[in-house]
Amino acid sequence: MKAARGQGKTIGVVPTMGALHEGHAELIRRARAGTDYVVVTVFVNPIQFDRKEDLDKYPRDLATDVALSESLGTDAVFAPPVEEMYPDELMTSVDVTGITTRLEGEYRPGHFKGVATVVAKLLNIVQADRAYFGEKDAQQLAVIQKMVTDLNLPSEIVPVETVRESDGLALSSRNRLLTPDQRSVAPLVYKALSAARDALRSGKTPVEARTEALKVLAGTQDMTVQYLEIADAANMMPVDRMTGPVRVAAAVWLGKVRLIDNVLVS
Numbered sequence: 277m278k279a280a281r282g283q284g285k286t287i288g289v290v291p292t293m294g295a296l297h298e299g300h301a302e303l304i305r306r307a308r309a310g311t312d313y314v315v316v317t318v319f320v321n322p323i324q325f326d327r328k329e330d331l332d333k334y335p336r337d338l339a340t341d342v343a344l345s346e347s348l349g350t351d352a353v354f355a356p357p358v359e360e361m362y363p364d365e366l367m368t369s370v371d372v373t374g375i376t377t378r379l380e381g382e383y384r385p386g387h388f389k390g391v392a393t394v395v396a397k398l399l400n401i402v403q404a405d406r407a408y409f410g411e412k413d414a415q416q417l418a419v420i421q422k423m424v425t426d427l428n429l430p431s432e433i434v435p436v437e438t439v440r441e442s443d444g445l446a447l448s449s450r451n452r453l454l455t456p457d458q459r460s461v462a463p464l465v466y467k468a469l470s471a472a473r474d475a476l477r478s479g480k481t482p483v484e485a486r487t488e489a490l491k492v493l494a495g496t497q498d499m500t501v502q503y504l505e506i507a508d509a510a511n512m513m514p515v516d517r518m519t520g521p522v523r524v525a526a527a528v529w530l531g532k533v534r535l536i537d538n539v540l541v542s
């Protein structure tokens with residue numbers, strides 16, 4: 277990376293926790309097209325997990341991740357052990373407030389502090405000109421954008437549209453944990469979000485649109501809706517009327533697998 281910087285090359289980074297899929301591949305392609313030197317980071321960040329069970333079962337396959345990254349033209353894969361990222365007791369952290377109050381922040385205490393802290397460290401280590409993040413994790417994206425703005429970090433954050441399966445299911449590393457029966461009903465999440473989006477576009481209120489979305493999911497076996505909200509796209513706070521772009525965002529449990537997704541409505 278130092279050599280690339282010395283040659284005046286632009287550096288792009290794709291921060292990941294591994295278990296790469298086509299969604300990550302699209303981030304890498306965008307980085308490859310938009311910068312001269314591409315770094316993919318693979319690090320399962322322990323400080324962003326609020327449940328040890330989730331950390332322990334998070335899928336890991338570094339060899340496959342490296343092979344996919346290299347096949348897409350990645351110049352370097354940075355996969356540090358936990359001891360390298362956190363060699364001593366962590367006494368400094370980054371906490372973005374406001375945006376993290378509701379949705380994921382409400383149900384996963386400390387999650388976004390862990391995300392912001394590790395992303396700040398990775399951006400500093402890589403010294404990236406541009407960093408690429410998927411819109412599937414819309415609240416995470418908003419948190420990182422706010423952090424970069426508030427702290428005057430010199431990296432441009434580039435959002436990349438969610439990549440989906442042909443039936444609408446957003447690509448996620450967690451999808452591989454679904455049973456065949458769960459996988460068959462998982463696309464209902466996107467169908468519900470789409471129903472809310474269509475309702476909003478037809479002039480219905482956010483409250484009415486949310487009701488339409490919940491009807492799609494009602495009675496679905498093995499599915500529990502943790503939240504389904506219509507939130508301001510910038511601050512991710514739920515709204516009862518549209519005054520600008522919003523995201524219809526949801527988190528559902530399918531058995532022991534938690535899926536999140538969202539759609540943007542302008």
